[in-house]
Amino acid sequence: MKYLEFAEDRKFDLILLGRVAIDLNPAYNEKVKEEFKPLKEVNMFEKYVGGSPANIAIGVSRHGMKVGFLGKVSDDQFGEYVVDYFDNEGIDTSHITKCTNGESLCLTFTEMLSSSESNILMYRNTPADLQLSVDDIDEEYIRSAKAILISGTALAASPSREAAIKAVMLARRTNTKIIFDIDYRSYSWKNDDEISIYYSLIAKEADIIMGSREEFDLTEKLIKPGMSDKETAKYWQGYHAKIVVIKHGMKGSTAYTLDGQQFSIKPFPVEARKGFGGGDGYASGFLYGLYQGWEIIDCLEFGSAEASMMVKSNTSSHTLPGPEGVFAFIKEEKELYGEMVARV
Amino acid sequence: MKYLEFAEDRKFDLILLGRVAIDLNPAYNEKVKEEFKPLKEVNMFEKYVGGSPANIAIGVSRHGMKVGFLGKVSDDQFGEYVVDYFDNEGIDTSHITKCTNGESLCLTFTEMLSSSESNILMYRNTPADLQLSVDDIDEEYIRSAKAILISGTALAASPSREAAIKAVMLARRTNTKIIFDIDYRSYSWKNDDEISIYYSLIAKEADIIMGSREEFDLTEKLIKPGMSDKETAKYWQGYHAKIVVIKHGMKGSTAYTLDGQQFSIKPFPVEARKGFGGGDGYASGFLYGLYQGWEIIDCLEFGSAEASMMVKSNTSSHTLPGPEGVFAFIKEEKELYGEMVARV
């Protein structure tokens, strides 16, 4: 069964809106290996494109989907780096604009203390991504996509907040599906009420909502705190949601569909380089499956596999796999651990 | 027919949220008459409580309704003046808080060039009213009222914006009716898209919406521009609205009810002291009638009469009448101009 009917005559499969940044990770390659250590002791860093929706854009693009990006970058070499990188991946950058007041791209330095302990040191003082404004949101561009994906961090402050809301309003007007990836990051938010206000505003309009239990709790604070996963799914399906995906970290995740069904998946067993980065791989894989028209459980398995592949990597973007890579990984894991390794 | 069922067990008839300010009008009383002239030539000013929801609070309170106010004032003599004035009017001030960072109450100097030409000179740099924050919004207080009235100016900037949205979300949760008085003022807003975003957000939740045609156009910009009055009414009645009041200035106004009816009224003929201030009298009178359970047309007539009384006055607050005053005015006008003077 298909839960979403995408308008078929659209140029893009998906346009993503939100944060693109620069990751500066402790170097870890053939030449230099900065082993787990405090950040202050790291001497060499590798530069990558980062930011959750940017990662997902790269992920789905590598699966062959036609992708555009709605975002704001710095008017400097780092901004050009991002645009060049996207261009090279085949991602449409016609609607990535440059800051006009000297704002800089967000920088993320990651401290890797062990495979599960990590911290970030951010340069995020009036960052470029949050300068996205309503003037950057173009109805024709929204109309040219089957769906838009709103990454929740874009809602954390103005003017990006209003740009994201405008995109959602125009998506509804143009029959463009709305995917909401809650992607909560504490930075930039001023208080919990504000989070609930803006997350719920988007969640009410979304066709697909993806988030962790904690993220749904934040979303529902001013509406009805303490809902169970099933109640959550039902509540948002009372608005426009067809699929609600709720994640529980290492315990796995479940997709609730509008017809009352639910489908669960677990992570694949891997040795992690870092305790983060899986979520964007998950979203890439899951959305790819959905666009292929697969059964929900197969979408979930594909997403979970891609997530597991990413936590093994030193980057959250540059090593994202093509579909063959994910299939190969699944095959390999199943040979090692059995057919039901990730299925619940 | 009653379009709204208020919960009867509430302490307050109405809690208003939004701007309270100081009006400094050219003196015009028995002792001093500053005739129509440029502001720079005015020597003496009279101080009044001002701000649209503050005026309405005073208006309905003088009609005998039980009223509370949710707002923020300066921590100085002007803030105390407002609280003292409200206390004296019997308006509950338990939820009026003081600014903690030295912000000042908005000041409005009015330039009166003729009975129809006027300008304002505002001191509104980070004003006290816009410092209202989510922490000031208390679920129990919202639950203690039959309805809350949100004045649109509160949406113009953070943190007041989120405070107003939170109040609306809690009102929905506590079965407190929501009245949205659009009250557009250009100040503080950054662009038209932003206006449409936040006005429509509240309008979707409101049980009663009151605004001019221009205000509805602003509200609907990102949804469906160019709607007629009937389309507007129908659109918002598709959400929660039971009564939609659309004003056309001197041409009169019309209330559209959920049952498909419409009722129109015109202004009463008076000689104006100033071209503004009528709107708050209109709202006071109309809401009073509604709470009395009157027919819609009678509510409108009462509101229109109170509006006409206010444009004759040098203040928008201190001379607001009691119900007997309005009845007397209507009687007098009808004797002069006929029973149907204001009815269409």
Place this chain on the structure above:
Amino acid sequence: MKYLEFAEDRKFDLILLGRVAIDLNPAYNEKVKEEFKPLKEVNMFEKYVGGSPANIAIGVSRHGMKVGFLGKVSDDQFGEYVVDYFDNEGIDTSHITKCTNGESLCLTFTEMLSSSESNILMYRNTPADLQLSVDDIDEEYIRSAKAILISGTALAASPSREAAIKAVMLARRTNTKIIFDIDYRSYSWKNDDEISIYYSLIAKEADIIMGSREEFDLTEKLIKPGMSDKETAKYWQGYHAKIVVIKHGMKGSTAYTLDGQQFSIKPFPVEARKGFGGGDGYASGFLYGLYQGWEIIDCLEFGSAEASMMVKSNTSSHTLPGPEGVFAFIKEEKELYGEMVARV
């Protein structure tokens, strides 16, 4: 003996730099008398030009001196009011510029609780006067005056701070004398070290310095705290000062001259309407005498008389007297209290 040799070929006697504001005083005239009371109970206010250097400009202009003003006003009716008022007084306004970012003139509401107790409620959030910038300071204009007067409040924040310093540097370059009226107001200053830094910077360049003992203490904090009046005078005379005037409130004031002499004066006995406003009258009178080439003690007596006249008035600007008025006042007081009424 003359302590200062002014260049004689200058168009203006004095150009003053600094704050001009609007005073809104409780009305006190033939028609309306707002007696001593808390500000919140005052209903009617009278509008006046205010701000220390503005008052002094009006004062010396009424004594017949040729005066210009270097300042910034709001681009609204209040800004026009100030310029019109100055024009009418014969003060050159060619170098008063208008704010370009919507800043407002400072407003001062005075609370008069008794003839000696008063408070002010200020609207001074990014005020117009502090927007004076280096671009407003024109070497030719500085060169066209015998002296400039820097009012210390202009140093409280950027960009006005740098404008004032630039004016002083250009004055030194063009042989324009520098008069520093310390005029300390706590608002806008961030800490005491900052006050000492900027006051001392100007004091080092000034030919005449006028201030209270407390103001000199603030000035000297980072140099040598705890100096006596004589030490203070000697210290600044080690730089460029020829005359140092140190005030001790009701106890009187003393002028220390470069030749080691000192001259003292006391206030004239009057019944005060308010406990402030005398200082600007004092400066007007003292400077007038100095330009006339009078003996220092006569300059001081004239200044003290003008000060006493001002504390009796409801305004600090509009009732400033011409020289005949001051002479008449001195004559009257001496007849009442004896020739030495103010002399020590």
Place this chain on the structure above:
Amino acid sequence: MKYLEFAEDRKFDLILLGRVAIDLNPAYNEKVKEEFKPLKEVNMFEKYVGGSPANIAIGVSRHGMKVGFLGKVSDDQFGEYVVDYFDNEGIDTSHITKCTNGESLCLTFTEMLSSSESNILMYRNTPADLQLSVDDIDEEYIRSAKAILISGTALAASPSREAAIKAVMLARRTNTKIIFDIDYRSYSWKNDDEISIYYSLIAKEADIIMGSREEFDLTEKLIKPGMSDKETAKYWQGYHAKIVVIKHGMKGSTAYTLDGQQFSIKPFPVEARKGFGGGDGYASGFLYGLYQGWEIIDCLEFGSAEASMMVKSNTSSHTLPGPEGVFAFIKEEKELYGEMVARV
């Protein structure tokens, strides 16, 4: 002849005040060589301590001088890195404080296009170094040093500006010599008048002033534009300067002493890795010689040698030499190019 008499009973030879930052240079070491290329194509970066006064502090400390640093760092791993690094170099960090409002250390990414073409991409939005405040400036600490060095960048914005001025005022009070390294960087300054105001303020108090011709032109803009090197030296020697060093880039530099002498030096011929970084080596070497009591020409030669050594390096701090290294370099160069290789 000795031009400066340092108070001998001081704990520190020199305390430097100003900017400390993080340099992220394209990696260039045994393992990774990022050759000349646009910054956007650089994949790996090496992290170093940077900032002109920080480099000089390291430089003179490696020559055996007792050094302290007055600065502000971020309250994060990068701030700790700087303090750890200084501690390890033997630089006193007792007066390096941490930011309390989450400000970040300035980051400098260097783009190296050729040995002479380079650009920088800075993260310098409210940077930690400019948060140094008057409260961080302690009279006892200033008194504990023979001299303080003020790096001009500290004057670019408040509160660091006032901290630097306070340090200079206290240095004068405590007979601590004042060295002013103009070190002009365009960032943070608002206009040229402001530069002249604050540079000249410090230059008037300084015992030694070091800067390029362009930097002296900026300093003198509001005083007397267009001075020759000799006029410049004479002008500042009219205040407190004993030695004025004026640099002309590759053409060499000249020291003007209070007794009317002048001494010139040229760069040593080397192949540069980068077109910057020499200045801090120059200052380190020159000041070291001065403290040793050397003839001025020998101080200059030593400074010039250290400068040449630094432009060959990939960093401006970590490869600063000890005195033996500089002597060896001079010996080697002289053997290659002749005794007078750098002397004019």
